[in-house]
Amino acid sequence: MKKPILLSAISAILLVGLTACGGGNTTASGGDQKPATSTPAATAAKPPIELLNVSYDPTRELYEEYNKAFAKYWEGKANQKVTVKQSHGGSGSQGRSVIDGIQADVVTLALAYDIDAIQEKGLINADWQKRLKDNSSPYTSTIVFLVKKGNPKGIKDWNDLIKTGVSVITPNPKTSGGARWNYLAAWGYALKHNNNDENAAKDFVAKLFKNVPVLDSGARGSTTTFVERGIGDVLLAWENEAFLSLKEFGPDKFEIVVPSLSILAEPPVTVVDKVADKKGSREVAQAYLEYLYSEEGQEIAAKNFYRPRLESVAKKHEKQFPKIELLSIDKDFGGWQKAQKTHFADGGTFDQIYKPSK
Template identity: 35%
Template sequence: MTKRNRSRKGAIAIALITLITATTLTACSGGDKNKNAEASATPASDYSQSLSLVNAVSDNTAALFKDIDAGFIQDWKNRTGQSITIQQAAGISSAQEAAIIGGQLKADIATLGVGIDIDAIQAKGLVGEGWQQRYDYNSSPFSTAVAFVVRPGNPKNIATWEDTVKPDVAIVTSNPATDSDARWYYAAPWAYSLDKQPDDQNAAKAFVTSFHNQVAVLAGNDAEAEKAFLADGKGDVWVTTESRALSLANGSAKGKIDVVVPDVTLAVEPIVSVIDSVADANGTREAANAYADFLFTETAQTLAAQHYFRPRFESVTEQFADRFAATTLLTVDDNLTGWEDLQAALFAESGLFGQLAKK
């Protein structure tokens, strides 16, 4: 796997593993010093009392986080003797954001689809400034890739983003207007075009428009897109995440689909943050910080790989080398100009997606 213009090196991950092994109570990333300084003002928990956390996650990561929750519960018990329970709240990323801001979802920690969802929570004063620098990789503990699910044998020979815009190809994907996690699926052809023709936004607009023109089913969310492609037999290619595609291909849809990862595609990077105001109010700051730390341990990274998410640690990546296709992964932060600009260009009220033909 190649990460184009990626500034972070595998050596960072290896150094982290060494730190984790040597320090049992703070398995964390390079940005953790600021976080621990902030957390030090909070009194330590009374470990004789049980504790409960609410963990808000996106639908596409829910199965993974069930295993991570169980791993952290045991790790925390081993390290502190304290019993802890974790209530998972899964949903569309933008819906999670709205529920946290509105107070309906009292999440101590959240791992959402894109950074701007947590930026919105921060703008309401619920998360401290600089939250994205608390951990390496802009606080994204693992990643996946935008990939293609095709019919067995790949009869339309769909291998690259260029193949998706051929006149005889029908695309199934999710609607970024109703499912915020689906923003990745339109951001990917945008990033691909700009990688091919740097700084040419007109070419990128034209390519995304061509992609949209081939969309036969624009589903409300990934679950509906999955049903349209698998159960209803619609489309030639389903644009989704590599993790979802591989999970199906090795599970309930084994033998019914093939998975194609383009040679250049966009990395999908879920983002984690403690919801500072909630954790402070609940007296769970120490445990919530520790949970975020835990995501950057070899244990959690291994669980991510087992669920077909690409780990950050090179040592774990090597163990699962045959699981992930070689590809050049573009990223929103390194190859584009960040989610704020991308949101404005594609998904804001005046953005490109709103100007495309209704599906």
């Protein structure tokens, strides 16, 4: 990635503004791609079609590349040009924007709860997570630390984040899916090291957030705060965001610290049924998501520092991703519905512990 992270999506493709409440930045790509193979003369060209993918913050580069690959594949397969627009922001905010009326054909969000919230409003069928393999999560990620070169504060694990004088950058769990993964990873670490004492975990996470000077609304905003504005000693980051920062700014500026324990983040995808059926885009929208599981789709995910599901591709890139003990949202937190209600709903644990800096 040769251009700054914040500007890569804008400089690569056309910026389109969304007017619906809560919508993130939107871009379009893929419509001008040449077909992968010549189309048989007997197959009449179908009318061009446009999809909108409402996604979370750090997937901008992934879908810029993937959209072009899918457009090429689909034109070769179906003799139909497809253009895919992207909208990005904090996962919770993006989910609410779909509920509020943004006409997303597909959503590719940071966690299942944000899609469940859309489903509860009747826009997505109840069985959405069973429609694709691996709980409709075609790639995975986890949470790591990004620090300045040389790691001047000597940060090695979660317990270093609650020390006096350490400034921690993380987004707002109320709006960001990545922030919720960050929070739960810290909570799980505290439970493990305090004999599963919930009060001790609550105290640990309260101390961590006391060291947070600013809560951005999404993961990309927090990355900008840390790597470009120079605020903070450590960024709690999606693994792919940390790798992108190294690629963008160089290993002479930052380095990644892998904690002893983190969490398995499974960002899910689905068709927004009501919108796709109304627009007549279901066939293409479904194919768009299914192609994420193809060898090409998995290679693009790995290239953009997401952990691929396809075994052959995962094996090829295994040295790229550090081995780490990972918590599970289902096994360790009882699933996203329970975790959301306990920690992130109004009046939940986060509201009880977080006191904004004055």
